[in-house]
Amino acid sequence: MKNVALFIFLSLVVLNNTLKAQNFQKAYGYSEDQQELYDLILDQNNNSFTCGVYRNVFLFPERNFFGTVNKIDTDGNLLWNKAYLPTDAVSLDGFFLYSIIQDSQNYIYAIGVYLGGPNRDGYYLLKINDQGEVIWAKFLNEEIQLLSDLLYANNAIYAVLQDRIVKFSLDGEVLEAVKINLGFDILLRKGLALSNGNIVVTGESLLNNNHNAPVITFDQNLSPVSSYTYYRDTQNAIYGTSLAEAADSYLIIGLSDSSVLSIDQNTGEILWVKSFITKETPSSSDSLNFVEQIVATSNLNNNFFVAINGSYFDQNTNQLYIALTEIDSQGNVSDIKAIKKVPFNSIDTYLSVSTLALNNTGSYYLSGRLVAVQNGTSHHLNYYHKGTIDELGCGEETINFEIADTKSSLLKDIFPANLIIPTTQAVSSKQFNVLDILTDYDNKYCIDPILSVEDLETSVEIYPNPTQNILNIVSQQSIVEVKIFDVLGKDVGNLNISNNQIDVSQLNQGLYFLNIKFDNNKLNISKFIKQ
Numbered sequence: 001m002k003n004v005a006l007f008i009f010l011s012l013v014v015l016n017n018t019l020k021a022q023n024f025q026k027a028y029g030y031s032e033d034q035q036e037l038y039d040l041i042l043d044q045n046n047n048s049f050t051c052g053v054y055r056n057v058f059l060f061p062e063r064n065f066f067g068t069v070n071k072i073d074t075d076g077n078l079l080w081n082k083a084y085l086p087t088d089a090v091s092l093d094g095f096f097l098y099s100i101i102q103d104s105q106n107y108i109y110a111i112g113v114y115l116g117g118p119n120r121d122g123y124y125l126l127k128i129n130d131q132g133e134v135i136w137a138k139f140l141n142e143e144i145q146l147l148s149d150l151l152y153a154n155n156a157i158y159a160v161l162q163d164r165i166v167k168f169s170l171d172g173e174v175l176e177a178v179k180i181n182l183g184f185d186i187l188l189r190k191g192l193a194l195s196n197g198n199i200v201v202t203g204e205s206l207l208n209n210n211h212n213a214p215v216i217t218f219d220q221n222l223s224p225v226s227s228y229t230y231y232r233d234t235q236n237a238i239y240g241t242s243l244a245e246a247a248d249s250y251l252i253i254g255l256s257d258s259s260v261l262s263i264d265q266n267t268g269e270i271l272w273v274k275s276f277i278t279k280e281t282p283s284s285s286d287s288l289n290f291v292e293q294i295v296a297t298s299n300l301n302n303n304f305f306v307a308i309n310g311s312y313f314d315q316n317t318n319q320l321y322i323a324l325t326e327i328d329s330q331g332n333v334s335d336i337k338a339i340k341k342v343p344f345n346s347i348d349t350y351l352s353v354s355t356l357a358l359n360n361t362g363s364y365y366l367s368g369r370l371v372a373v374q375n376g377t378s379h380h381l382n383y384y385h386k387g388t389i390d391e392l393g394c395g396e397e398t399i400n401f402e403i404a405d406t407k408s409s410l411l412k413d414i415f416p417a418n419l420i421i422p423t424t425q426a427v428s429s430k431q432f433n434v435l436d437i438l439t440d441y442d443n444k445y446c447i448d449p450i451l452s453v454e455d456l457e458t459s460v461e462i463y464p465n466p467t468q469n470i471l472n473i474v475s476q477q478s479i480v481e482v483k484i485f486d487v488l489g490k491d492v493g494n495l496n497i498s499n500n501q502i503d504v505s506q507l508n509q510g511l512y513f514l515n516i517k518f519d520n521n522k523l524n525i526s527k528f529i530k531q
Contacts, residue, residue, distance in 0.1 A: 023363070023394040023448040024076050026384040027343055027370045031441040032058045034380035035068065036369040038354045039100045043130075046359050047079075048072040050367050051097040051110045052382065054083050059438055065094035067112050067124070068437065069132055072384060076444050081437040082132040086124070086139075086430050089116065095124065099150040101157070103170060106130060111148045111159055114139075123148055123161060124430065127172065134434060138172045138427045146187055147203075153193030154220040160191035160201055166425045167222055178222040179423040182206070186214075192243035194265075198225060202240030202253060205230055207413070211237035213255060214415055215263065222422075228415040229268035231261065235409055244294040246329045247301045254291025258308060259406060260327060272331040273410050276308065277402040284314035288323050288336075288401060293356035295364075297389060303328050305364060305389055307356040310338065320350040322366065323399065326389070333403050339366075339387075341395035343445035344379060346372040351383060362389050381441060388448075392511050392529060395446040460516060466529035469505040473497075477518040485513050504530055 029035040037052040054066045066083035073079055085095055097112035108128045115121055123140040142161070149160040156175060157168040163186045167176040180186045182205060189203035200217045207230060214230040232238070242254035249265040262271040278287035288310045297303045308323040319340065326334040342349050350371035357365045363386060370383040387393050461474040473479065479500065484492050484507075492507060504512075507530045516524045 023387045024385070024444045025339070025341065025395050025446040026072075026076050026442075026444045027379075027381040028078055028081075028384070028439055028442040029381040030054070030059050030438050031379065031381070035382050035437075036354075036380070037068075037367040037382045037384070038096070038098045040355045040357050040365055040367040040384075041100055041102055042357050042359055042365065043102060043106065046074040046363075048357075048365055048367075048384070049100055049102065049108055050382070050384070051100040051112070052354075052367075053094075053096045054437055055380075056083070060435060062089070063091050064089060065096060065115075066435070066437075067095040067097035067110070067126075069097065069100065069108065069110055069128065070382075070437075071130070071132070076384070076386065078439060078442055080132050081439055083435040083437050084126065084134070085433050085435075086114070086137070087433055088430075089433075093117075093120070097126075098148045101150045101152045103152050103157075104155075105170075107135070107170070109150055109152070109157055111150050113146065113148060123159070125150075125157070125159060125168065125172065125427075126432070127170075132434065134432045136172050137430045137432050138168075139430045140166070140425060140427055147189050149189065149191045151191045151193045151199065153199065154197050156220075158191060158193070158199055160188050162187055164188075164423060164425070165191070165199065165201065165218065165222055172427070172429075174425045174427055176222040177423045177425040178218065178224075179421050180205075180214075180216070181419045181421055187239070189239065189241060190243050192245065194245055200243060200251065200265075202243055204239030204256075205415075207415075208232065211239060212413075213238050213240035213253070213261075215240065215251065215253065215268065216415060216420070217265070224417065224420050226266065228417065228420065229263075230413055230415050231263075231270070232411050232413065233257065233409055234411060241291050242294045244296055244304050245301055246296070246304070248329070250329060252294050252304055252327075252329070254294050254306070256290045258288045258290055259410075260291060260294070260306065260331070261410065262329070262331060263412075268412055270407060270410060270412055273405065273407040274327070274331050274333060275404045275406040277404050279401070284312070286310070286312045286399075292353055294327075295356055295358050297326065297358060301329070305356065305358060307353050307366065309352050316347060318348045320352050322351060322353045322368070322385075323401075324364070324387075324396075331405075336399050336401055337392055337396045338399045339385065339395050340397070341446055342370055342372050343443050344372040344374040346374050348373055353383070353385075358389070363387065364389055379441075391527070394448045397510055398529075460524045460526060462514060462526050462528055466531045467504060468531045469503065471502045471504050471514070471528060473500045473502070473514075473516065475500075475516070475518070475524075479516055480519050481517040483515045485515065486510065504528075 034055040070081040094115040151158040164179040185206035212232040216228040244252040259275040276288040353368035366385040
């Protein structure tokens with residue numbers, strides 16, 4: 001009989017010097033102020049560039065909302081965190097950087113909304129280098145300014161603004177512009193560069209006395225092409241939140257009512273609609289609220305990874321969380337996993353994601369915001385997460401939701417072509433102050449460890465996995481010691497092993513690591529899921 005006890009993460013490092021960080025969750029920022037991330041991109045080395053906002057009260061003399069860009073390496077280390085504000089800003093002006101992209105020469109472009117009062121409201125487009133220094137800044141003076149998105153395609157930059165799209169050269173010169181002439185009744189939220197060079201946008205429009213999801217396609221010179229439609233729900237107001245290109249000229253569209261829509265790119269015909277249904281009881285509600293991002297998982301564009309913001313409320317808990325799932329081009333949905341873990345013991349927690357990115361090795365990256373209250377102190381921090389698409393990992397748990405076919409409630413209409421008009425766009429050059437943000441809180445609070453290949457003994461089988469009660473271990477090597485630890489290294493209690501079987505029935509549901517030591521001093525770490 002052997003005792004199976006806590007195996008702390010740090011002791012693994014000391015014992016064999018083979019552990020290295022793989023997946024993790026991270027919260028960081030200046031703890032006395034508030035910050036949030038809105039967008040994230042990956043460079044060719046899987047470093048991340050994120051953009052967002054920093055609300056300054058204590059750190060700098062200027063009491064403003066600063067636009068932010070920061071760089072994080074593949075191990076989750078914050079390399080730099082910059083704050084941006086025009087040199088002519090006055091107190092209480094606000095700058096919110098909503099979207100970030102990178103061109104083929106590794107320059108970074110970020111766009112955001114500037115709120116400064118009459119004649120100073122508008123958008124700023126920044127070009128910066130990989131150290132965060134501003135190369136040029138362009139100001140678009142606009143009375144209407146809300147969300148914004150950026151695309152890099154056709155060796156140009158496309159800015160998707162509230163009611164228009166503007167095409168820029170890489171030097172900041174306006175090349176083309178087109179406007180959707182609905183005033184405040186249009187809000188473009190997302191754009192996508194298609195494989196054929198066309199640009200498609202979605203968002204929210206008010207037509208026929210209802211809030212709808214327009215899907216409008218332009219060629220690379222911003223002339224509308226045959227597919228400009230909008231979609232309305234017979235029961236609810238909806239808008240488009242995200243876009244992805246599927247094989248066979250299909251588009252996958254995320255909607256604000258926690259639905260995913262597929263249409264024929266050429267005709268606009270609806271192929272399928274899948275909706276996540278809220279779970280409610282008299283005292284609680286658990287819902288997936290709106291689709292934040294959809295990204296193709298391979299160049300074949302047959303499968304997609306979906307990030308959804310969810311919420312749970314009962315008599316004791318108010319919680320926003322993140323849900324992730326895969327969906328194929330036919331609308332089949334895989335298991336849904338949720339991320340709810342935060343580094344603070346808090347009843348009220350708000351963990352929301354603003355963007356999702358994938359690399360070519362099966363990893364995903366999220367960024368957003370983390371809000372929690374601990375011992376009377378409110379924390380508003382940047383949130384960053386690296387995980388694995390096809391595994392249940394760091395801080396993740398499986399959740400169940402009913403998925404309904406709601407195609408019958410969605411109708412297609414033609415967007416009025418006479419509302420799409422060419423326009424001009426005036427821009428002016430501006431100077432910017434760039435400041436370093438002090439980061440006094442930087443915590444990777446959830447880490448998946450892995451062993452280096454040369455130290456692994458791979459001839460191990462564990463089953464059943466997932467398991468509810470008994471976990472069996474099969475190996476040709478003699479087992480000397482077995483230990484179990486969870487993703488945070490917390491004590492899982494004393495369990496017993498007999499005849500290479502472990503009774504795990506007393507463990508809580510979730511992901512665990514089984515550390516097996518053999519008589520030749522080799523180690524094996526295997527993951528298992530307790531149901």
